[in-house]
Amino acid sequence: MLNQRNTTTLPNGAGVGYKAQHFQDLLNNPGAVTWLEIHAENYMGDGGRQIAQLRHLAENFPISVHGVGASIGGETRLDPEHLARLKKLVDWLNPASFSEHLAWSAHDSAFLNDLLPLPYTNDTLNRVTAHINEVQELLGRKMLLENPSSYLAFAESTWSEPDFIREIAHRTGCGLLLDVNNVFISATNLEFEALDYLDAYPLELVEEIHLAGHDEDADELGRKLLIDSHGKPVDEPVWALFDHVIARTGARPALIEWDNDVPDWDVLESEAVRATAQMTAVTEGQTQKVPA
Template sequence: MPDATQSFPHLPSAPGVGYKAQHFIDILNDPGPVGWLEIHAENYMGDGGRPLAQLRVLADRFPISVHGVGLSIGGETRLDPDHLARLKHLVGWLNPASFSEHLAWSTHDSHFLNDLLPLPYTDATLTRVADHIDEVQEVLGRKMLLENPSSYLAFDESTYSETDFLRELVRRTGCGLLLDVNNVFVSATNLDYSPHGYIDAYPLEAVGEIHLGGHDEDQDDHGAPLLIDSHGREVVDPVWALLDDTLAKSGPKPVLVEWDTDVPDWPVLAQEARRADTALTRVLA
């Protein structure tokens, strides 16, 4: 487990946005309420070029959160040592305020799947994921955050609820949690349970970041609502309401707005950040 005496930057309890290169000049000139930025680790594992040069400039101005999408924490095989080494190099020179990954798997044998796939919540899965988290934290020398997934199905073999599974991972590994409230809303709609009940059961004391994003609406084969976690549009009102409920229970937290596809011009994303800032201001008041 990482040395608890080590000092790392901290994310402020303020709005953040997922950084996109087309917003570089806008963010430097007028960040608005944005107090921190998130990058996807896999976009910055090269040896140079404009992306890393821009990141170094931004890191002098803003706390940076590194969000991984390729470790396959829930995979059945060992973590890719080359990927982990590249991640260690990035985290080493950047010294980010936070590192997070998904409770999901995306690899099989030597194949990488372009998706974040769900897991059954069993004792075997718990042991495997905990071992992988321990390895990541040992290699990076810091605590990581684990994000709850968007779910489109549930496993009959699961013996833990998702919230109990996450709570036990925190207990075993000392990791923190990244609570994506849009993922909660998507999963609750798709699997027909209460998103507010999920938040009531969630280990909020372990949360280091909160995420928001947009989703798309569809229907399943039986005509029931089916939500797709797309990160391609504005956050919908019920998700903002769920954020309010969460912050009322947890207190102020770093809140990130994700927008990864059909990325809008900066003023649109900045307006979403202002809405997150308003939610945080209400809690502080």
């Protein structure tokens, strides 16, 4: 068992990804926002304004650290220098949550700009399991694993994605971060039913939810192709899937991801208001159905 030292947890409410232009807004008028997420790789330095602001925010909000560069699914060993920087950040910040992606983003010494998908095979399962165990042992805390957004499927895969993720969690004890927008993107691009995916997913292990916007394009055959852009409001079908998840899990920490073309604070906070309202409506509706 890991000797976890988390002293805070994320509240079952809405959070947003922190952007520096919203620093004063968060302090003066956070509204529906009850927690913040940062990308680990942006805060691995030793000082400066970014670190000073993060220290101040951490006194007012629970913080979730979301990694995008560990390359959990990579074929080579995890980069020890990256892990050392990650550990230093986690040690001083002591965040309420830490998460990474079911993807690979590095090869040898080269780091890529994309989170790339994996074939779901036994070899991949063993490699990802070993990497997650290494990260959790190093950090002394549970890691949450995020499902990917997919644009293609591997012919050699022998596991479904929900079963693959369930088995990883079983072997490592990690928690799950369910990105509902990623489910919708993958379902559209790979032409499967999002609700079937969610019904097969280990929702009982979900500790955090992500919501985001996406862009629409077309492939070379003219078929709809969704891109995980994080640059728009959450789309209506994603909100509907969110309701479906909350009806199964109950309220969870729910993050509004908006990383590109970041809007003014009132626009971002209004998305947090809607996430909170939908969680309340779903959970209170369930309570009202219980006989007295």
